[in-house]
Amino acid sequence: MDTNVTRDGGPLTGYRIVDLSQVLSGPAATMLLADQGAEVIKVEPLTGDITRKLGVGGDAMSTFFLNANRGKRGIALDIKTKEGSEVVSRLIKTADVLVQNFRPGVMDKLGFGLDSVRALRDDIIYVSISGFGDQGPYANKRVYDPVVQALSGLTEIQADAEDGRPRMVRTVIPDKTTALTAAQAITAALLGRARTGIGQHVEIAMLNATIAYLWPEGMVNQTLVDDDREPVFGQPVKELIFKTQDGYITTGAMSDKEWDGLCRALDKPEWIIDPRFKTTQLRFKNAQERLAATAAIIATKTNEEWLARLDRFAVPCAPVLSRTEMLTHPQVVADDIIREYEQPGLGRVRQPRSGAKFHGVAETEPPVAPLLGQHNAEVLSDLGYSQVEIDRFAATKVISG
Amino acid sequence: MDTNVTRDGGPLTGYRIVDLSQVLSGPAATMLLADQGAEVIKVEPLTGDITRKLGVGGDAMSTFFLNANRGKRGIALDIKTKEGSEVVSRLIKTADVLVQNFRPGVMDKLGFGLDSVRALRDDIIYVSISGFGDQGPYANKRVYDPVVQALSGLTEIQADAEDGRPRMVRTVIPDKTTALTAAQAITAALLGRARTGIGQHVEIAMLNATIAYLWPEGMVNQTLVDDDREPVFGQPVKELIFKTQDGYITTGAMSDKEWDGLCRALDKPEWIIDPRFKTTQLRFKNAQERLAATAAIIATKTNEEWLARLDRFAVPCAPVLSRTEMLTHPQVVADDIIREYEQPGLGRVRQPRSGAKFHGVAETEPPVAPLLGQHNAEVLSDLGYSQVEIDRFAATKVISG
Numbered sequence: 001m002d003t004n005v006t007r008d009g010g011p012l013t014g015y016r017i018v019d020l021s022q023v024l025s026g027p028a029a030t031m032l033l034a035d036q037g038a039e040v041i042k043v044e045p046l047t048g049d050i051t052r053k054l055g056v057g058g059d060a061m062s063t064f065f066l067n068a069n070r071g072k073r074g075i076a077l078d079i080k081t082k083e084g085s086e087v088v089s090r091l092i093k094t095a096d097v098l099v100q101n102f103r104p105g106v107m108d109k110l111g112f113g114l115d116s117v118r119a120l121r122d123d124i125i126y127v128s129i130s131g132f133g134d135q136g137p138y139a140n141k142r143v144y145d146p147v148v149q150a151l152s153g154l155t156e157i158q159a160d161a162e163d164g165r166p167r168m169v170r171t172v173i174p175d176k177t178t179a180l181t182a183a184q185a186i187t188a189a190l191l192g193r194a195r196t197g198i199g200q201h202v203e204i205a206m207l208n209a210t211i212a213y214l215w216p217e218g219m220v221n222q223t224l225v226d227d228d229r230e231p232v233f234g235q236p237v238k239e240l241i242f243k244t245q246d247g248y249i250t251t252g253a254m255s256d257k258e259w260d261g262l263c264r265a266l267d268k269p270e271w272i273i274d275p276r277f278k279t280t281q282l283r284f285k286n287a288q289e290r291l292a293a294t295a296a297i298i299a300t301k302t303n304e305e306w307l308a309r310l311d312r313f314a315v316p317c318a319p320v321l322s323r324t325e326m327l328t329h330p331q332v333v334a335d336d337i338i339r340e341y342e343q344p345g346l347g348r349v350r351q352p353r354s355g356a357k358f359h360g361v362a363e364t365e366p367p368v369a370p371l372l373g374q375h376n377a378e379v380l381s382d383l384g385y386s387q388v389e390i391d392r393f394a395a396t397k398v399i400s401g
Numbered sequence: 402m403d404t405n406v407t408r409d410g411g412p413l414t415g416y417r418i419v420d421l422s423q424v425l426s427g428p429a430a431t432m433l434l435a436d437q438g439a440e441v442i443k444v445e446p447l448t449g450d451i452t453r454k455l456g457v458g459g460d461a462m463s464t465f466f467l468n469a470n471r472g473k474r475g476i477a478l479d480i481k482t483k484e485g486s487e488v489v490s491r492l493i494k495t496a497d498v499l500v501q502n503f504r505p506g507v508m509d510k511l512g513f514g515l516d517s518v519r520a521l522r523d524d525i526i527y528v529s530i531s532g533f534g535d536q537g538p539y540a541n542k543r544v545y546d547p548v549v550q551a552l553s554g555l556t557e558i559q560a561d562a563e564d565g566r567p568r569m570v571r572t573v574i575p576d577k578t579t580a581l582t583a584a585q586a587i588t589a590a591l592l593g594r595a596r597t598g599i600g601q602h603v604e605i606a607m608l609n610a611t612i613a614y615l616w617p618e619g620m621v622n623q624t625l626v627d628d629d630r631e632p633v634f635g636q637p638v639k640e641l642i643f644k645t646q647d648g649y650i651t652t653g654a655m656s657d658k659e660w661d662g663l664c665r666a667l668d669k670p671e672w673i674i675d676p677r678f679k680t681t682q683l684r685f686k687n688a689q690e691r692l693a694a695t696a697a698i699i700a701t702k703t704n705e706e707w708l709a710r711l712d713r714f715a716v717p718c719a720p721v722l723s724r725t726e727m728l729t730h731p732q733v734v735a736d737d738i739i740r741e742y743e744q745p746g747l748g749r750v751r752q753p754r755s756g757a758k759f760h761g762v763a764e765t766e767p768p769v770a771p772l773l774g775q776h777n778a779e780v781l782s783d784l785g786y787s788q789v790e791i792d793r794f795a796a797t798k799v800i801s802g
Contacts, residue, residue: 011593011601028617036589056621056628063624067617133758136735142659142717146641150651151732153724155642157571166649166721168640169570170558171619178756180578180614184585185757188437191592192412192759200412201760208738209756211727213581216429216468218572220457222724223464225741225749227457239569240547241556248567250551258543316543320567323554323623326612331552334537337609340626348626355579355610356586357534358593359602 010037010361015190017041018088018095019072020079020112022049024172025129025206026101027068028179033186034071035354035367041095041379042069043088044076046400048372060345066369070351074370075379076400079110083398088112090383092120096199097186101129104139114201123199125189129182133205143206148174152210157218161239174210181209240291241320242298248320249303251310259283261313265306266297341366373400411438411762416591418442418498419489420473421480421513423450425573426530426607427502428469429580434587435472436755436768442496442780443475444489447801449773461746467770471752475771476780477801480511484799489513491784493521497600498587502530505540515602524600526590530583534606544607549575553611558619562640575611582610641692642721643699649721650704652711660684662714666707667698742767774801 012033017040019030027042027049034040042049052065061069077084092098098117100107107113107128114126128134131143141147146168149155154173155166182204189200211219240252253259256279263271271277276286283290298306303319310317321329327338327350336353343349343366351367376399380390393399413434418441420431428443428450435441443450453466462470478485493499499518501508508514508529515527529535532544542548547569550556555574556567583605590601641653654660657680664672672678677687684691699707704720711718722730728739728751737754744750744767752768777800781791794800 011589013593014596024617032585056625063621064618067621067624132732133736136732138719138732139735141712142715144653144655144717146651146653147717147719150642150649150719150721151727151730153722153727154572155649155651155721156723165644166642168642168651169572171555171570171615173574176614176617177578177581180581180585181756184433184581184588185759187585187588187592188412188757189759191588191595192414194592194595195415198761203758203760204756205736205758207732208736208754208758211733211738212753212756213577214572215753216425216577217465219724219751219753220464220468222728223468223750223752224457224747225751227748239571241551241567241569243566248551248556250547250556250569252545252547254545311542314543316545316548318539318548318551320551320556321554322557323620326552326554327623329552331533331537331539331608332612334540335534335606335609337612346625347628349624350620350626351624352613352616352620353609355582355605355613356589357604357606357609358586358590359604360599 009364010035010358012187012190013037015039015096016094017097017099017186018043018091019099020088021099021101021129023051023101024068024175025178025182025204026099027051028176029129029182029186030072030099031068031070032179032183032354036358037361040072041091041375042072042074042370043079043091044074044372046076046078046397048076052372058345058347060371061369063346063349066343066346066349067351069369071367072370073375073379074373075376076373077376077393078398081398083393083396085111087380087383087385087393087399089120091379092117092124094383095121095124096190097125097127099127099129099182099186103142104128104130104134121199123193123197125186125193125199126201127182127186127189128201128203129178129206130203131206133203133208138207145172145174148206148210151207152214153218154210154214157214173213174206177213178204178206178209181212242295244298244306245300245302247303249298249306249317250320251298251306251315251317253283253315254280256280258315261315262310265309265313265315266294268293268297339366341368343368345371376400410765411436411759413588413591414438416440416497417495418500418587419444419492419496420500421489422500422502422530424452424502425469425576426579426583426605427500428452429577430530430583430587431473431500432469432471433581433584433755437759438762441473442492442776443470443473443771444480444492445475445477445773447477447479447798449477453773459746459748461772462770464747464750467744467747467750468752470770472768473771474776474780475774476777477774478777478794479799482799484794484797486512488781488784488786488794488800490521492780493518493525495784496522496525497591497594498526498528500528500530500583500587504543505529505531505535522600524594524598526587526594526600527602528583528587528590529602529604530579530607531604532607534604534609539608546573546575549607549611552608553615554619555611555615558615574614575607578614579605579607579610582613643696645699645707646701646703648704650699650707650718651721652699652707652716652718654684654716655681657681659716662716663695663711666710666714666716667695669694669698740767742769744769746772777801
C-alpha cells in the first residue's frame with residue numbers, strides 16, 4: 001500500500017477556471033482539469049452551449065454535453081448586457097484562468113480582450129483556443145473538425161490504399177487533441193506562474209496542435225528537408241485486422257521471437273525458416289503474401305480459439321470490439337475504467353475515468369454536469385450580489401430564470 | 402505588444418526529468434515538456450532506443466527518433482551493471498520526475514520500483530506508462546498500438562460504412578494520446594507537489610487514455626446506461642470529402658446561414674427552399690441525396706474555383722492536402738508552425754512547434770535530439786564522477802564509448 005499520498009481532490013485543487021468556451025475543444029480541456037480538482041465555472045449564453053441539444057439525450061442536456069462538461073458548475077447569462085458583463089468581470093477577478101474559444105476578435109468586442117481582462121486580474125492565465133490562431137489567411141475562417149483534418153494531412157494518412165482517395169477519420173481528432181493540448185498548456189502555465197508570478201497568454205490553434213500530434217510517426221517522410229518521400233504507404237500501422245469464423249481479431253509480430261510464436265500458433269512452423277519471412281525486413285517486404293496467408297488461416301477458427309492459441313505462444317493479440325462490447329470487456333472492468341452514476345436531466349450514465357490515475361486522490365462525488373444556469377444564485381451570491389439583485393437579473397433576462 | 406511576459410525558456414523551466422522510456426508514449430510526453438523548458442535526461446540502453454533504427458534516417462538516428470526526442474540530453478548505459486545502476490540512482494536523487502514505460506514488474510527487477518526510488522528521493526513524481534495498468538487479464542500482455550485500437554472501440558468507429566468491416570486508423574492514436582495525457586498528468590503532479598510537497602505516483606494506461614479520448618462524441622450512444630443504441634452510423638463526422646476536377650476539397654454547412662451560402666456557391670438557390678433540406682434535421686435525414694447532388698456539382702470545377710466561391714459565401718471549406726502540400730500551405734507558413742534546422746546525425750530537418758504557444762518565451766537554440774550517449778561525460782561529471790571513473794565506465798561497457 002502506497003502511503004505517500006495526498007488526500008485531497010486532485011493536483012489542481014485550489015485553482016478556479018472561468019470557462020466561456022463552447023462545443024468541444026475548450027470544454028473537454030476544462031473537464032479534464034475539473035477531474036483533477038480544479039473548480040471550473042462554465043459560463044453559458046441564455047440559450048445554453050449549443051451541444052446541450054446535440055444528438056442523444058433529454059431537454060436539459062445531451063450525452064455529448066455531459067461528456068465534455070462533467071464536474072463543472074454552470075451559470076447562464078447574457079454577456080452583452082451591462083449587468084451580465086459585470087458578473088463576468090467580477091468572476092474574472094476571482095479566477096486563475098480564463099478559457100475561451102471564440103473566433104479572433106470576438107472577445108475584444110465583448111469587452112474581454114487580453115488587456116481588459118489583465119486590468120481586472122493582472123496575473124490571470126488567458127487562454128485563446130482557435131482554429132488557426134490570429135494570423136494568416138485562415139485566421140477568420142469558420143472552422144470545423146473536417147477542415148483541420150483536410151489541411152493537416154490526416155486525410156492523406158487515412159487514404160484508401162487501393163485508389164489513394166483521401167478519407168476522414170471518423171472521430172474528431174483535431175478537436176480532442178486540441179483539448180488535451182490546451183489542458184496540458186493551462187497546467188504548465190499555472191506551474192510557470194507559481195514560479196514567476198506572471199500569468200501567461202496561452203494560444204492553442206487546432207491546426208498547429210493537430211500537425212504536432214500527427215508528426216512523430218505520421219511525418220517521418222517529411223522530416224528531412226532535402227529528402228522528401230512519397231508517404232502514402234510509409235505508415236507503421238498496417239491494417240492488422242483479421243476475420244475469424246465469428247468476428248474479428250488483431251494480431252501481429254514485430255520481433256523474431258513473436259514471429260516464431262505466431263508461426264507456431266498458426267500451425268505453420270515451416271514459415272519460421274521460410275526464406276521469404278526470415279527477418280523483419282523480409283517480412284515487411286513480403287507483407288502482402290504473409291498477411292494474405294495469415295488471413296486465410298485465421299478465417300478457419302473462432303475469435304476465442306485464436307486468442308487462446310496466440311496468448312499461449314505470447315503473440316500480441318486482441319479481439320476487435322464494438323464500443324458496446326468494450327464496456328464490459330474484462331480488462332476494462334478490472335481496471336475500473338468506467339463509472340456509472342445518476343446525472344440529473346439524463347438518468348443513469350456511464351463516464352470513463354480520465355486518462356491518468358493519481359494515487360491517493362480521494363473518491364469524489366459523481367462528477368455531474370450542470371443544468372443550464374444551475375449555479376446562478378450560488379455563484380452570484382459568492383460574488384457579492386444580493387438575492388434582490390439576483391431576482392432582478394432573472395426577471396430581466398440578464399441570467400437564466 | 403504584450404509586455405506582461407516572462408523571458409525564460411518556458412513554463413517548465415527548472416524541473417529535471419529522468420526519462421527511462423522508449424519508443425513513443427513516454428518519449429513524446431517528455432519531449433513536449435522539454436519544449437516547455439524542462440531539462441529532460443534520456444537514459445538509453447547501450448544499443449539505444451529501438452526507434453533510433455526505425456525507418457527513414459541515418460546510422461545515428463531515424464526521423465522517428467528525432468520526432469519524439471528533440472530537445473533532450475542523452476546518456477547510454479547498462480542499467481543492469483552495478484555501476485550503471487548507481488549512475489541512475491544518483492540521477493534520480495537530482496530529479497523531480499522519473500518516467501518509465503516498461504511492462505509492470507520490470508522496474509522492480511531493475512531495482513527501481515516505487516519504494517526504492519522513493520528511498521532515493523522522497524518527493525519524486527514517479528510515472529508509470531503501460532498498456533493496461535497493473536491489474537486485469539491484460540496487465541502482462543505485450544501491447545502494440547493496434548491492440549489498443551481494437552479493444553477501445555476505435556476500429557468500430559472507423560468501420561466501413563458499406564460492410565461494417567472494422568478498420569484501423571493509420572496513425573497511432575493510442576500511443577500519441579497516451580503521450581499527451583502523460584505530459585498533462587506530469588505537469589499537474591508538479592503543480593500538486595508545489596502545493597502539498599508530495600510527489601505522486603502517476604499511472605497512465607494506454608487503454609484508459611484512449612477510451613477517455615474517444616468518449617466525448619465517440620461514445621454518445623454508450624453514455625446512457627439503459628438506452629444503448631447501435632452506434633455505427635451515429636458519428637458527427639461524415640465523409641465530407643469531394644472530388645473536384647483537379648483534387649479534393651472538404652466543405653459543409655451546419656447552420657441555416659451556412660447552408661444558404663453553400664446553396665448559392667453551388668449555384669443551386671432553389672435548394673434553400675427545397676422541402677428536403679429546409680432544416681438541419683431534414684438535411685441530416687436526407688444526407689445521402691444531398692451529398693450525392695453536391696458531389697456531382699463539385700466535380701465540375703477545380704479546387705481553386707470552388708475554394709474561392711465557397712469563401713465568398715462564407716461557407717467552411719478547405720483543400721484536402723497531402724502531407725507534403727501541408728508543409729507549404731499559406732496558413733501553416735503564416736502561423737510559423739514548422740521550423741527548419743540542422744540535426745547532427747541527420748542533416749537539415751523540419752519540426753513542428755508543439756501545440757500551445759506561450760507568449761514571451763525566449764527563442765531557444767534549435768531543439769536537437771541527442772546522439773547515443775552524447776552527454777555521458779557531461780551528466781556523469783555533474784553527478785560527481787571523475788574523468789578516470791568515466792573513462793573506466795566506457796572501457797568496461799557500463800556506458801557507451
